[in-house]
Each structure stands twice: as C-alpha cells, then as structure tokens.
Amino acid sequence: MVYYQKMTPEGYRQIEQEIxxxxxxxPRRIKILQAARALGDLSENTEYTEAKRDLGHLQSRLRxxxxQLKYAEVIQTKDDGKVDVGKTxxxxxxxxxxxxxYQVVGRMEADLENGKVSYxxxxxxxxxHQPTGASVTVEAPAGSYQVTIEQIK
Incomplete structure (x- = not known):
C-alpha cells in the first residue's frame, strides 16, 4: 500500500524549487570532488573525504x-467552511x-515559528474538518487544552 503525503500547492512548489x-x-560539487581527487593520496586527503561526503548528502537530499513529490497528494482548498490543509x-x-x-499544511511544510501547523x-x-465556532480539545504530549476556531480563511 502506498501512503500519499498531503501538502499544499505552495509546499509542492517549494520542494520543486529546492530540487x-x-x-x-x-556540477559545482562534482568539480570540487574532482579537484580534491587530483591532489593525490585519497587515504589522507581530507578535502576529498569532505567533498565526497558533501556530494553524497546532496544526492541523498535529492532522492x-x-x-516526497512522487508520493505527494496536493490538496486544493474548498470553500466549505471547514478547516482543511491549505486553509488559514x-x-x-x-x-x-x-x-x-495558523496555516494548516502538510507534514513537510510544518513550521510553527512561521505559523504553519501540520494537519x-x-x-x-x-x-x-471543524467549522468556525467549534471548540475542540487538543490532546498534546504536555497535556490537553481547549481551542476555539474563530475564523477560517
């Protein structure tokens, strides 16, 4: 079974931009690696080791x-008066x-400092999926608390 990750169109575009x-x-990192390799003895070549590691990190991040894009489910918001991914x-x-x-976003986009909370x-x-005016209990690790939805945009 394939699990699709919900995200906003904005989040999808951000990932595309990072890719x-x-x-x-x-290409720049490959040139750095090639230049470091040309320095000689690879067993004691710190520049080569660091360049290889950095290129590996880049490749890993790309994969x-x-x-994330392959398994993304881009959510288009509906004007139904209920909280959903993409709504503020x-x-x-x-x-x-x-x-x-807060803007409700996908897991990859969550950033509380910038007002983005994961669904x-x-x-x-x-x-x-709650309407304006709903009062709900949030069950958080530090304890439960109540919030009321004042407005959905």
Whole structure:
C-alpha cells in the first residue's frame, strides 16, 4: 500500500524549487570532488573525504525530495467552511484567551515559528474538518487544552 503525503500547492512548489537549486549546485560539487581527487593520496586527503561526503548528502537530499513529490497528494482548498490543509485559521486558546493564526499544511511544510501547523500534529488533527465556532480539545504530549476556531480563511 502506498501512503500519499498531503501538502499544499505552495509546499509542492517549494520542494520543486529546492530540487532545482540542488541540481544546479551538483556540477559545482562534482568539480570540487574532482579537484580534491587530483591532489593525490585519497587515504589522507581530507578535502576529498569532505567533498565526497558533501556530494553524497546532496544526492541523498535529492532522492528524498523526489520521493516526497512522487508520493505527494496536493490538496486544493474548498470553500466549505471547514478547516482543511491549505486553509488559514484563527484560533482562540481558551486557557489564556489569546488568538493566534495558523496555516494548516502538510507534514513537510510544518513550521510553527512561521505559523504553519501540520494537519497531523495534535493541534492540526484536533481542528481538521471543524467549522468556525467549534471548540475542540487538543490532546498534546504536555497535556490537553481547549481551542476555539474563530475564523477560517
């Protein structure tokens, strides 16, 4: 069974851009490796070892990102009034009455510092498919808390 990873169109484009950037950088890294190899004895050649490792990391990252795109399920948002991947939500945290805004995104795109919460995180899972005004309990590792969905954009 193949497991498809949900992501926003924006997240898909970001991965495509990172792949393009890595492919553009690959020839430079290959030249560095070739120059280091030309220095001679490979057993004690730190430049060669580092260049080989760096190229290996680049190749590994490319394979990982290409698999992410291969198994991506790009979610197009629907205007159905419910929380879903790609939508932005304003949440009121009931314990301190503070309102915060988050975009619900795929696992690869999650970045709390920039207001992006994964759909399968404790917060994301609790609010998924809920309408405006819904009050839900979030079961987090540090304990449970209540949030109310103030607005869905």
């Amino acid at each position: 393009a950037d890595l492919k553009k950088d690959r 990982f990102l290409e698999k 939500v304003e949440l009121r945290f009931d314990d301190d009455d503070e309102v915060e805004t 399968d995180s404790p917060l994301g899972a609790a609010i998924m």
